[in-house]
Structures are given as structure tokens and as C-alpha cells.
Amino acid sequence: ALGVTLNESTRQKDVNSVFHDGLILIPGFRPFAFVFSSLGPHSTSCARSFTWELCRTCGGTLSGSGQIRSPYHPNPYPHSKTCEWVITQSPGQVVTFSFESFDIEGSSTCSFDYVEVKDGTSVSSPLIGKYCGTQMPPAAQSTQRSMYVRFVTDSSVSNHGFTAQYAAIMERKYRQTFLTSPNYPNNYPVYRECIYRIIVSVNRQIMLNFTDFALEPTYPSCLYDYVEIRDGGYETSPLTSRYCGTTTPPIIMSHSNRLWIKFRSDMTSTYRGFMAHWDGNPRRHGENMQTPRREDPGSEPRSPNCCGGTLTTSSGSFTSPNYPLPYHPNSECYWILQASGGSQEELRFEVFHLESSTNCNYDFLEVSGSNSPLLAKLCGNQIPAPIRSSRENLYVKLRTDASIGAGGFVAVYSQGRWSSQKQNQMSSSVSVCQGVVIRGLNRGVLESPNYPGLYPHSKHCNWTIEATVGNTVNYTFTAFSMEPYCNYDYLYDGPDSQSTLIGTFCGSSPPPPNTTTGRHLHVVFASDPSVSHPGFQMLWFQNGCGGVFTAPAGELHSPNFPSPYPPNVDCSWVLNVDRGHRVLLTFNEFEIENHNACNYDYLVYDGPDANAPLLGKLCGLNMPAAITATQSTMYIRFRSDSSFNHKGFSTAAMSLELHSRSFDI
Known part of the structure; x- marks a missing residue:
């Protein structure tokens, strides 16, 4: 028997002195090959007939910079293998990750062999990308100090696998800054792809404004040189638009607190490129507005930069964002009109111009009262009748889509007391939230009853979001405030409560963004007879085609x-x-x-x-x-x-x- 002792400190030196090209060299003897299996506490059997290969268990916890690779690379990887890496950098740093080689068994849904990259420390973290096949995946960057990478193989086909580099870079947090194409203002280089991610605080939006724009014009599809913008933090987020040519894109307002931007150039013509400024401070979701001193202390300022707020004065006014110019696309604003001393609120409109549509499905203004059904859903060019609250507060929500913008509105509010005979008699629709199936849409918003007001007591709701065949559902919670007892609120990866449970959630920590494995997402919400909170808002969209x-x-x-x-x-x-x-x-x-x-x-x-x-x-x-x-x-x-x-x-x-x-x- 031949014994060879290897230790961590002398492993490489000992191996080189004994082995050469997979053979054992012993003076006076002919070289021979053998099978070696490492059975130490940190090893798995990686025996390879007639070769020598030193290996350890795949996966692990990493930091700094380095390389990871599939087992046996560049030889075919083994069957039925799962490797998990968690890359964690120092506070204030994020992880960059890029593939150097990639050859994984391909399938349309990457369900056989695949590499998953996630933004966090575990398999439940938000998905950055899931990859298979032979096409090189794009580079990835985490939004926090950790990244999770998982490599999974099935029991059949094996390819050569992958190698990837990881490194740490400083996390950059800006409130207002700009981004440019490479070499700007000189011509950008050929065959270049750049990914920009903008992330601001939760409950804020991003306004992106291109101040200079000159790319190769390839209308109408912008196939060669282009800037692509997605409403979210990932490559799978909803596509806002793709731009090329010399026409400056419109101002873009994100729907959430993230934007994903890709610039691409081909092998031929180059132009000056672009410069864009972005601002991460627009108000949204009812943040308190600071009221400056005015000659009339009972009036709120009209500011074109404000999008929502809490209004506590006895009278005042507010406008749509950017008024008197057209309001921004993809905006969502909330105003809370708070009365005091048992007073009620009355809301009137001096100007009203929103995009008109059947059932007000595109751009609309919703008005509701405290713990009450919807009082009005408004759009079009007709000035609405005055709206009065039955109790103390009124909640006003403006939502606009990605297309047509109109002149906006000017609203005036005041406090008073009205008898029941003089109360607003507008027809209202009771919020239906039981057994709701949402299908035929490629994106939407799901909210608890009365959001952003307090949800009612003893309410039981369940919604099922159904994507088209072959697609999945991406979801992100933009607001979350529940009673801190997790007995009632569930997410299921499937069409009903018999499906796989994603999780049970409560308190003030929102569920992490994620993607379903199939075409359904089932959401269950229930409240008890005691404490109420503002509830939740969830953005969702179809991931895939159609x-x-x-x-x-x-x-x-x-x-x-x-x-x-x-x-x-x-x-x-x-x-x-x-x-x-x-x-x-x-x-x-x-x-x-x-x-x-x-x-x-x-x-x-x-x-x-x-x-x-x-x-x-x-x-x-x-x-x-x-x-x-x-x-x-x-x-x-x-x-x-x-x-x-x-x-x-x-x-x-x-x-x-x-x-x-x-x-x-």
C-alpha cells in the first residue's frame, strides 16, 4: 500500500513533489495511475478513474474577491448535485458577480440544470437571475452586502459547467446625481453593454430626466444601439420602454423605489451617447409635508414637486404633481386630509383633467373615508361634485399609467359639520376581496381594504393572481404595516391555499420580493376584531411573454x-x-x-x-x-x-x- 499524507499548509507542495500529470512517479518503477477519494470532514468523494483530482465540497461562505466554478470544471459536472455559495462583503460594500465561462444543460424554463443568483443570503432572497444554456449571462450586482449563488443539476445530461468571478465594491448611495454613457460627451465605444441600477429608500420614487441623448437611430424597434429602462431593480422587471435616435426620452417616474437601466451598442456606428439626471426624493405614500410660514396660516402650499402628503390645516389646496404642466407617468400619490375636533372634510375641485377611459382604468383619482367604502373613482374632464366625509378623515389617491398624461387637477378642502341629510350621497362600491381572481392583466397593484387608511376589523380576503400559460408572477411589497401576530396573512405559490406556502407575514417588515414557480400567486389577508393598521400594498407583474x-x-x-x-x-x-x-x-x-x-x-x-x-x-x-x-x-x-x-x-x-x-x- 502507498500512503500519501496531505495537510492544508503543505498540500500544493506535497502534491507537486509526488504527482506529475496524474501519474505517481517513483524512482526505479514504471509510472502508474490510481483512483483517489478524499473522505475528510470537509470533502466529498470525487474519485475519477485513471486521473488525479483534488476537490472539496462545492459551495461555502466567501468574502472579498475570487472565483467559483462548477465541480470538476472544465470537465462535465456531476449529476444530482446542489452547490450553494454565500458571498458576504464588509459593511458599506456590495457584491459584483460575472461569469467567465458558461455551459449548462439548457431548457426553456431552466428547470433541469441551472445557476440561480439572488440578492441576499438565502434561497428566499429576491431573484436576480436564473440561467442555463450556453449564452453568457449578464453581470450581476447585489443591492446589499451579500449575494447567494446556487448551482443545481439533475440526474441526466452534464455539460462543462461554469466559472465566475466575484468582488467587492463600495455601495454608492445618492439622493440626486447623474449617469452617462461610456466616454460621454465623446462617442461611446462599439460593442458595449452597461447596467445601471438606481435604488432609493422604500416609499420613494425615482424621477429620471435625460438632458442629452444621441444614439444610433434604428426606428421603430431600436435593435442596435439603445437605452432600455425597466420599472424595478432587476432584468426581469416590467419594461418601461426602449429608446434610441436623437429624440430626448420623456421624464420617467418609477412605480417603486428602483430602476434598472441597460445601455447597449453594436459593432458599427457610434454617437455622442447620453446624460441623465435622477432624483430619489419625490414624495409619495403620504409622507408628512413641512408647511412653511405663510400670511394665511390655514392654507397649504401648492408645490409642483410634492406627490402626496398629510394635510392637517382647517382649509387649503393641493394639486397633481407638476401642475399646471401635465402630470408624470407611472405616478402614485396619496393625500390624507385630517380633520380635528369631530369635524368632517369637504373636497372640491377647481380644475380637473385626467385621461378619460371606461371605468377609469388608466389614470384615476380615488377618494375614500376612514374605515369606509370607496366614495368616488374619478377621471375625465368633468369637474366632480363636492365630496364629503362621513367621519373625520378623507383619503385621496392618484394613480397614472405609462402613456397619456393630462393637465391634472386643483383640489380645495375645508373642514365643517354637516347633518346626515346633507352628507355626500355618491354611490359607492363595497370593496370585494373574497375569492377574487385577477387574470388577463400583465401588471397590477393589490392593496388591503381602505389602504392607506386603517383596514377594517374582522375582514377576510383572498386574491388569486393568474398569469398566462408559461409565465410566472413577480411581486414586491411597497408598504407593509400589520398587527404583529402572524396568524392570518399568507402567501401561496399556486392558485389556492392548498398550494406551497411561501410564508406567513405580519408586523412592519415586508415580505421579500420574489417570483412564483408557476403561473399563480394566492394571497390571504385576515384581520381580527381588535387592532387595525394601514395594511399593505403589493406591486405585481407577469414575468415571461404575453x-x-x-x-x-x-x-x-x-x-x-x-x-x-x-x-x-x-x-x-x-x-x-x-x-x-x-x-x-x-x-x-x-x-x-x-x-x-x-x-x-x-x-x-x-x-x-x-x-x-x-x-x-x-x-x-x-x-x-x-x-x-x-x-x-x-x-x-x-x-x-x-x-x-x-x-x-x-x-x-x-x-x-x-x-x-x-x-x-
Whole structure:
């Protein structure tokens, strides 16, 4: 028997003196190979026939800078393996993480072999990305001092695996600053990709303002050089828009406290680039407003920079943000009108101009009372009738979408006492929150009853959010204040309370952002007969392809476009325009696997679903002609099989008035 002793301090030296190219060299003997297994307390069996390989258990706790790799790299990784790394840096630092090589078994949902990167210390931390295949993943950066990395393999196919570098950089926190393209104001370099993440305090929004913008113009799809903005902190967050050319983008207001921005240039033309200023201090969610001294102590200031506030004076006024200019897109503002001494509040409007829509689904103003149903939901250009509270306080909420902005409003409030005969008699809808199924939307907001007012006692609510087939649901809690007893409030990864429990949450710490594993998210909320709190607000959006879009114009792309679409995807889009209009669909690029009957790949319907009349069955490499619906809704379904994948498609949709003449594109 041959004994070889290795210790931590002399391991490398001893191995080099004994082994050479996987062989044992003993003077006077022919070289031979053998199988070695390390069975120490920090090792796993990593025997490899006719080779020598020194290994330890994969995973671990790391800090500083270094490299991690899949087991046996560059040889194929083992089956049925799970490796977990937690990278933790010093306070005031964050983690950067980038792959140097990447070759993992691929699948459309990365469900076989994959690498997960999460923003935190555990598997329940917010997901930054889940990766498989052979395409190099983007670089990642944590928003805190820790990052969690997990590598999982199944029992079948093995590829060569991956190597990745990690390092620490100083966390930079700004209240107001700017960002630029590389080399600005000189031309940016070719073939460059930069990721910018802006994060401000919870309950604040980010206003992004481009002051200079000059990129290669590739309208309408901005495929070559572009700036892409997503409303959230991750690459999977909802896409706000993609910009190129020399037209300065509009001011962008985030829906939450994070923005994700990507700049990309191709191999050809370069331009001056861009400069953008951002401000992380706009008010939201009812933060207290500081009232300066005024000649009239009973009047609140009208400030174009304020978005919401708590108003405690006996009378005053407030306006939409940016008034008298159009209000910002993607805004959400809350005002609390607090009366005193048993008084009640009356709210009147001097000016009122919000985007008009059926049921006020786009831009709207909601008014509710203390622990009471909704008093009014307002939009359009008609000045509403005065609104009076039945008790002391009024809650006013403004929400705007990403498209059309209008002039806004001027509201005047005052305190008084009114008899029951003179109370506001507006029709109100009782908040329905039991057995609610939310489907057919690509994003939304879920709130506890009366939010941001106190939720009612003895209330039982459950909601199910349903994404389209093949998609998942991303969710983020932007406000959370509950009684500190976790007996009633649950999140389930599935369609009902029999699904996998994500967690039980209470108190003032919001649940961490996360993504479901399937197409459903089930939320259960219950209150007891005693203490009430403001409750919660949760933002959610579909992660994947497809969705419901309501806008006068927009673009649709196949998944991964302009790269090949993945196999076995099933995407459905519903395009809605205003009544009295119809949907026009034109194609910018089209490369889909060809079939004789084109029954499966790209189907267009004249209506809201697959039961509507079929307008077209499309496949192959020929550019289709424009398709026009006869009504205000169009349904599109794209499916791919498990065989050949092509570049996919890029389409543009727009709204046409029904009486307008048709024209060639």
C-alpha cells in the first residue's frame, strides 16, 4: 500500500513533489495511475478513474474577491448535485458577480440544470437571475452586502459547467446625481453593454430626466444601439420602454423605489451617447409635508414637486404633481386630509383633467373615508361634485399609467359639520376581496381594504393572481404595516391555499420580493376584531411573454428577440384600444419555423380570445402583410415546438379610428 499524507499548509507542495500529470512517479518503477477519494470532514468523494483530482465540497461562505466554478470544471459536472455559495462583503460594500465561462444543460424554463443568483443570503432572497444554456449571462450586482449563488443539476445530461468571478465594491448611495454613457460627451465605444441600477429608500420614487441623448437611430424597434429602462431593480422587471435616435426620452417616474437601466451598442456606428439626471426624493405614500410660514396660516402650499402628503390645516389646496404642466407617468400619490375636533372634510375641485377611459382604468383619482367604502373613482374632464366625509378623515389617491398624461387637477378642502341629510350621497362600491381572481392583466397593484387608511376589523380576503400559460408572477411589497401576530396573512405559490406556502407575514417588515414557480400567486389577508393598521400594498407583474396591453401604440417581440426564441413556449397577447378604434398590426421582422398549414406558430384573432374569427395563420421567413382588426381588440398567440428555433418576430401595433381609410404600410 502507498500512503500519501496531505495537510492544508503543505498540500500544493506535497502534491507537486509526488504527482506529475496524474501519474505517481517513483524512482526505479514504471509510472502508474490510481483512483483517489478524499473522505475528510470537509470533502466529498470525487474519485475519477485513471486521473488525479483534488476537490472539496462545492459551495461555502466567501468574502472579498475570487472565483467559483462548477465541480470538476472544465470537465462535465456531476449529476444530482446542489452547490450553494454565500458571498458576504464588509459593511458599506456590495457584491459584483460575472461569469467567465458558461455551459449548462439548457431548457426553456431552466428547470433541469441551472445557476440561480439572488440578492441576499438565502434561497428566499429576491431573484436576480436564473440561467442555463450556453449564452453568457449578464453581470450581476447585489443591492446589499451579500449575494447567494446556487448551482443545481439533475440526474441526466452534464455539460462543462461554469466559472465566475466575484468582488467587492463600495455601495454608492445618492439622493440626486447623474449617469452617462461610456466616454460621454465623446462617442461611446462599439460593442458595449452597461447596467445601471438606481435604488432609493422604500416609499420613494425615482424621477429620471435625460438632458442629452444621441444614439444610433434604428426606428421603430431600436435593435442596435439603445437605452432600455425597466420599472424595478432587476432584468426581469416590467419594461418601461426602449429608446434610441436623437429624440430626448420623456421624464420617467418609477412605480417603486428602483430602476434598472441597460445601455447597449453594436459593432458599427457610434454617437455622442447620453446624460441623465435622477432624483430619489419625490414624495409619495403620504409622507408628512413641512408647511412653511405663510400670511394665511390655514392654507397649504401648492408645490409642483410634492406627490402626496398629510394635510392637517382647517382649509387649503393641493394639486397633481407638476401642475399646471401635465402630470408624470407611472405616478402614485396619496393625500390624507385630517380633520380635528369631530369635524368632517369637504373636497372640491377647481380644475380637473385626467385621461378619460371606461371605468377609469388608466389614470384615476380615488377618494375614500376612514374605515369606509370607496366614495368616488374619478377621471375625465368633468369637474366632480363636492365630496364629503362621513367621519373625520378623507383619503385621496392618484394613480397614472405609462402613456397619456393630462393637465391634472386643483383640489380645495375645508373642514365643517354637516347633518346626515346633507352628507355626500355618491354611490359607492363595497370593496370585494373574497375569492377574487385577477387574470388577463400583465401588471397590477393589490392593496388591503381602505389602504392607506386603517383596514377594517374582522375582514377576510383572498386574491388569486393568474398569469398566462408559461409565465410566472413577480411581486414586491411597497408598504407593509400589520398587527404583529402572524396568524392570518399568507402567501401561496399556486392558485389556492392548498398550494406551497411561501410564508406567513405580519408586523412592519415586508415580505421579500420574489417570483412564483408557476403561473399563480394566492394571497390571504385576515384581520381580527381588535387592532387595525394601514395594511399593505403589493406591486405585481407577469414575468415571461404575453400579456394584456392597453395603449394607442406599442411593440411586441418574441421571447429573446433578436436571439432565437426558446423551445416549447406558449405566449398570448391581448391588444386593446379605445372604443371606436381598431387595431392595426404591422411586422418589422419575421423568422419563424415553417409548417405546411401554419397551425401552431403565430395566430391572429379578430377579438379578445381564440374563439374570435381567425385573421391570419403565419409562419416561415416571408414578411407578412399588415393585419387590421374590425374592432378594438386583437388576440395573438405564438407557440414554438421542441425542434427548430428561429430569430422570431418584431411587430408594431397601433390604434386606428374605425371611420379612417385603410392605407398601405
